[in-house]
Amino acid sequence: MMKLFHFCMFIPYYLLMMVKSNWIITKAVLSWNFDFDPPGIVAIPIELKSNVGILTLVNLITMTPGTLSLDLSEDKKTLYVHGMHVKDHESFVAEIKSLENRLKLFLK
Amino acid sequence: MLSIVIGVLYAVGIFFLLRRSMVRIILGVLFLGNATNLLIFVTAGLKANGQPSFLAKTAEATKPALSDSLPQALILTAIVISFGVVAYLLTLLRKTHEVTGESDLDRLK
Amino acid sequence: MNTTLLQLAARAIRIMMLVISVFVLLRGHNQPGGGFIGGLLAGGGIVIYVIAFHTHQLLSKTLRAMAPLRVIGLVLALGSGVLGMVLGKSFLHAQWFNLNIPLLGTLHMGTPLLFDIGVYLAVTGVMVMVILLLMEDRKWN
Amino acid sequence: MKAKRTQGWLVAIVPALLLFGFLSLDTVNQGNIVEQNNWLPLLGLNINFYIDGLSSLFIYLILGMGIFVFAYANGYMKSYPGKSRFYSFLLLFMAAMLGLVSAGNMILLFIFWELTSVSSFMLISFFHDKEGARKAALQALLITSIGGLSILGGFIIIGSIVGSYEIQDWIAQASLITSSKYSTAALILIILGAFTKSAQFPFHFWLPNAMVAPTPVSAYLHSATMVKAGVFLLMRLGPIFGPTDIWQFVLPLFGSITFLLGAFFAVVQSDLKRIFAYTTVSSLGALVMLIGIDTDLSIRAALMFLLVHSLYKGALFMLAGIIDKRVGTRDIYLLGGLRKPMPIVTTITTLVLTSMAGVPPLIGFLGKEMIYEASIQVPVVAPYLITFSILGNIFMVLTSLYVGYMVFFRKEHHWPKQPQRAGISMAFGPLLLASASLLFGVLPQASIQPYLQSAIEAIKPEHVELKIKLWHGFNKVLLLSIATVFMGSLLFMFRRITVPFFVTFYKKVFTIHFSDRFFSIIDRFMRMNQRKADVVQHGYQRRYLSTIFLFASILLWYIIVQTWGSRSAVQYDSLSWVLAVICLIIVGLSFMSLPARLGRVSVITIIGGIGYSVAAIYLFYGAIDLAITQILVDSLTVILLVLVLPKLPRLVAFTNARGVVRDMVLATVFGSAMGIIAYTSATNPAANKISDFFEEFSLSIAHGKNIVNVILVDFRGIDTLGEITVLVLASLGIYTLLKFKQS
Amino acid sequence: MISTAIYIVIGILLLAMVLSVARLVKGPSTSDRIVSLDMIGSVLIGIIICLSIIKDNSIYLDAILIISLILFVGTVAMSKYLTENVSKKWKS
Amino acid sequence: MIVFAPIIIPLIFIILSLSLGKASGAVQRIVFMAGNVTTIGVAVTILRRVLNEGYLVAQAGAWEAPYGITMVADTFSGIMLTLTSLTVGVVSLYSMAWREDKLNKPVFFALIFGLQMGMNGAFIAGDLFNLYVWFEVMLISSFVLISYGSKKIQLKGTLKYVTMNLVSSFFFVAGIAVLYSAVGTLNMADLAYRVREANGELNLFAPSALILMGFAVKSAIFPFFFWLPDSYHTPPLPVTALFSGTLTKVGVYSMIRFYSLIHLPGDVFYTQLFLFIASTTMISGVLMATSQFEVRRLLSFHIVSQIGYMIMGLGLFTRLALTGAIFYIIGHCIVKTNLFLLSGIGYKITGTFNLKQSGGLMKHKPFIAILFFISALALVGIPPLSGFFGKFMLIKGGVESHEFIHVASALGVSFLTLFSMLKIWNEAYAKDIPEDSQTQDFQFGKAPKQLVISSVILVVVTLSLTFGSKFIIDICDTAANQLLDIDGYIRVILNR
Amino acid sequence: MEIVIIILLLLGSLLMLLGAIGLVRFPDIFMRMHAGTKAPSLGSMLMLIASALYFGTLSIFIEVLIIIAIIFITTPVGSHAIGTTAHRLKLKKWERMKIDDLERDENM
């Protein structure tokens, strides 16, 4: 029951993220000389265990335009994400982590 | 307009068929296939703003300008057949290249 | 290629594509779709699955499974034609039945559907076989 | 085993029985036999037989000679393997020859005509492991079949003039035939055929080469019967074409040339059989000449001479065979002095040679007499014909004397082996033939007159009564005969000078050997064809394709120009600009795919893009299923291409700039033709199309709203059945290509 | 109102398509081409939606379902086999 | 209803062959032969019924013509069905004893039935697009068969074969498209009806040209024949034999069939075009044949040449000429197949297809020599063997139409054909095996009986064409009459 | 309602255009992937919703939802495939991109 609630709470959050990231991409596309934070591929340790969980996380990361899941390590513990604007390693990881944490509320 | 497209597709397809490079044969065939299918489509007489050839629940409610359905079916058949043949041709090219080691058709006399 | 991600999704995608393909097949008589399109979709699902997990065993297992599918497809298509000949006036003469299925109500069924199922199976079989044969050839030859 | 040894005798029973049967029909007194059976009326080909005096004469000849030849063969063929084959073909030949002379339908005649050629081929190449035999047989068959085809052409032309192939109809409608504008062509074709069969100059050369055949064959086919088939044909058609100018010009001309050349060539040969072969050629020339003169007398002479020649020439060949067997050679310069060891052979041969030389009272004399008599009667060309005949006969006399002397009467010899006496089986034939020759010569009126008479009636219906007698009284003809014999003997007396002179003369003048030339022509022909095959069938696929597209372009443009007319304009609607953009994309992508330096993957993706754009076009006109399928198949094709890619060669530009330009021009020409055709058709669609039916009944009867799908699975389900069969078969093909390991 | 707006939308989509085609042609890498093919497919879906509205026929939407599925299969298969191709070469 | 059998039966046997993959070889072979026998039976039944009833018509799916697909058998179709199924049957028998090239496999059997299905479909199709579909079934089977075994030379040949035939299919489909646009129908009878209704107003030059070009490539006529001599000698011999007898005939059949639909009296353009093509085809084929020493290649060039005769009948398009062409097709199919079968037997015995290295067959295998001799003479048209009647009718037809040049080339080509047949005879049969081949412990091989039996069957058929010529020619005449009687065809199918 | 539809359509198409512009302008493959795979997905979703609103029947709504779900599921997997490939192919990266954990881990 709680899971369902968290799921429902998650949707608006996610939609918001989406709008936000679309704005980011718009800015990036239209920026004259790409003077934004540089992109990068960041390894993110993930805690979700179930296939569905990982899959959902991966998909959600990808569907938000600033980030893109590139690859998953063999042991399913590390996700490599390409970020369009990686100001620094830690803040980027934290951003993704917060998404994962919200997922963890209703997925394993 | 579409006739020009057909003409161009034919021309390019033939140009590819006349190359010596083995792989271009398949490209030529694909072009010719598209050209021929478009030809069927175009020559059958296109209706401007033709509706998809789907009928409403009753025959009375049929919209007046359905596009000609028969050529569509013909093209469908032709596409599928071409696909089978192309798949075979592709494998054939692959095998021929393996067996002969050639990529120049002129050396496959 | 590291396919862990793909593997995670493959099973779901296969099921989804198979279901949709059957859906596309069944309503093809009235909506866009039909045996050929459905067959290609189903084939696509299977191919994605094999791509995700591709091992030699899976490949040859799928190949073995697909070979009879083509034949069954042909049998069904031919069978619907012969049925038309036996029950109706001519080869492929469409025969329609009203099937009364409890719960679902009356279902309007006909030999053209059988024919389309035949097409579906044959196309699935052929498509998967062709792609897998080429995959196999590429990988192990 | 026993049967094998007497096979010849047993087979000889066949002609004997037939002869007996035929004699009992008594055609001379009972008149013509006409037997009609419809076979293929559509073709005008019926199994009709028409046996008149001419046919009867030939039938007697064929059967009579047949008895002797089979009997002779029994001894001659004793030591050879493959006798059964030999006798079968000899019998086949005899049957064909009988059919030929008794056919009433000209196509039937042609059929038998070809059969004689074929059996002759098999008999000439009886010793098939010898290259000479194969070549000679090939030559004979090729030459005679040129003739065969041309008489077929001739017959068909005449047949279509008359509307029938029956000889009786032809003769009845002779004036219709000769007045037709195609009759000349037909006649020339038929003459050509007769000339090849009867070894007339310039087709004479196959006959001497055919002497590689076993001697019974030479005696039967190549002297007595088959070579007379051409003569028979000419006689058959004499009533029709006899009066024409071509007939009276061509036949005497070539006949006399052949007559002279044959006789001359005989002098310079050393092989006994080749000598006799050339004398045969000469005699055939004389016959053709006589037929061409086309007077009562000349026909009479021809028939007489035909009979004469068959008898003595058959005998001569048999004798040559005996000598060959017993002494082991046929070279007259090795032979000699056979008088002592082979007295019977010597006697018979001398008799026959005398007949050939035309010395009275033998039948040969009669024949020669009549040739002169006929030649003299010809109005304009008489001097020329007489000259040729006399010269020819002089050589004939010389040959007879020289051969007799060289083989039997001179002392020195180089025998390969000691001569033995001939067995009765082999000597039987020549002996009887020689006797007949003598008998006919002494008592012509009593023995052969009625047969000849009825034969003449067949050729010259308004005939004069024919009288044959040995002594005509002292006249110009007799003078000529005596002069001929005298001149020949004179030449023989100075043989040490004359014969070498003739040989040298022959070698100097006749540097063109027709036979060699024939084979060199064949060789050159084959080499030329090889070159041509290499040029045309060069193996370059793209040039084959260029040829196809070139031809197609020419045809299509021709049609476009021919049918250029008004075209209605395209209708534009609110979405046309969208379509235009998509069209532009397709065209752009197409051109983008052209550059040779492009990578394989780039081209493949470009093709994918084109596919999607084409699908967009389909969508615009509401063809949803089509668009879906297009996208599906397009993606699938791209996947296949990518899959096979590593096993495929890279795209390399092999062709030079000129080739590119040439191909571009061709592609443009063809593409524009197709574009114009598409435009023309698109703007002038047919008024009522069958697809209206589908719209009307798709739902009401076929219970489907997706008309396209209904068409696919119901209206035109059988197409779809074929389509999936194609797919399954294609998958089988891919399976066999990839899975079968090469042996 | 929709009927005019829809033409603007189509115009925008076509512009997007042309741009994608430009990338398709330009490359430079195969991956770029695959991405642009994918993009073309998406634009096609957009165009189909517009068509369905112009022609007032919801049946077009059925096509989208199928097309989106197959585009995906194509993308995966293509990228999959392109890497394999290259990585093999890398090792040797 | 039996009209469908020629496609249903092979399809059933395709299914059976494929599903018997695990059965024992004997069972597979029995099924294979059973399929052939059934197909022959069906074909003969159809021929007999057609001779009695004129036409057999059925509408697929019971949709009335011209909307549904018409399957129609007339005498010409009946003849072709019987002929091809007989040929396929005999070659199948032969192929089972060939014991090389992996021919005893279910896949191979299925492909043979596929070929059969395609050809049969083409013979009875009453709908142009349906004809295209059957053509493709036939072609894909032939593609696979011709590459069957994947030998190097084979693949080279197949590539050309496939490409050219694909191009021809494109022509064909393009033609159908333009035709549909112009006439609005695909049904052949309806097409003929509309052409006659329009009374010459309809301009069908472009579509007809396209369609005929499609057929032309398939029937290997000048200047589209190149693929044939480059590919036909490459596959396993039974396949070559099968193709030689049947495949190009389907193209010719379709040409005749299609042309009969659009033909209007007084048509000079196509008459002259066809006759020109006929002569050039015969001459170019035979000239190139004479120089060959590879017996299969030699015979392949002859196929081209002899297609010319058939096209001559098409060009003349008179009753007699068509009768001749049809009879010629029959004779040629049987004889040409047999010549290939015999060359295979020769190969089994001497171990080579090269005439220069071969020989001794007459001495060692006189019976084979007889078989060859009869077939060779029949091919040449030596009377009274089968080739003669066809040629005779064609030449007679040519003379009656005053096309003397083409008559002359027909006669001349006959002569050259004789020459090349004699060449085979002299090299492979009459002469002894050359010494240089004999040195390496040369031994004559054995030809399995089944191979010889197959050839004997065809020789018997050849001879029966002579002895039964009256009967056969009558049938051909009926067929020709039906072809000319388009109104009858329309009446039967459209009830108009 | 009409306004909403129009806005959704315009937004969707603009997103696609944006993606296309990004596809053309962005300096490396990873950036282009952001533009080329996700912007159009979002765009098509918007447009789909617009069409669902336009037709306004339940069945259409369901259908559209299914399509959106499909897009949601397939797009990330697709872009993952492309991305991994691109990375594996060692395609030229934008020089400003500094962080690449995937490469680091692979080289370990």
Ligand code: NA
């Ligand atoms: Na095709």
Ligand code: NA
């Ligand atoms: Na084809």
